[in-house]
Amino acid sequence: DAGVIQSPRHEVTEMGQEVTLRCKPISGHNSLFWYRQTMMRGLELLIYFNNNVPIDDSGMPEDRFSAKMPNASFSTLKIQPSEPRDSAVYFCASSWLGLNTEAFFGQGTRLTVV
């Protein structure tokens, strides 16, 4: 398996523009997580899905952020409109939800909003 695949690897956009980050989880995994990494806050969980259903989105910072998982092999994280403070590295991870299982991370998308 190729692992968790995220695209794009880097994104530079202007403030106010819509940004869409994409994630393909590992085949067979039934849980998917979106994390954001910043210097100040470390790795923050934004939202996670189980069997394509959002379970906990309490980490989503504002209504400008939205996430979808239309099927088991694809998820998106959208920011609209984007702001400079959204600049961070966004990670997607997937796992098999069961007892004592680790999550596997993608390589991340580095977002810069200017």
Add this chain to the structure above:
Amino acid sequence: DQQVKQNSPSLSVQEGRISILNCDYTNSMFDYFLWYKKYPAEGPTFLISISSIKDKNEDGRFTVFLNKSAKHLSLHIVPSQPGDSAVYFCAAITGSQGNLIFGKGTKLSVKP
């Protein structure tokens, strides 16, 4: 409020010596703990884990210790190697919820 805390943002160790990375947690419902390692420009990769029913788990040079009464765990790396230089994240999970809660990480530098 942070449920998983790594109070040391950085640690520097000489090659061949022991590295000890610490982690504290507040939620007594956590029943599984993990350590991840992260190199620059890469995603975190799983390193080692421990269930709350154990107090020690060993994998080669890496050992994780869990003290449930103190809500504390530590990662020992012996002997430390320059290739171990990375950011180490402690994470915790409750079986009922499934989401990983991470600490802010500790940057380990192993000097030759």
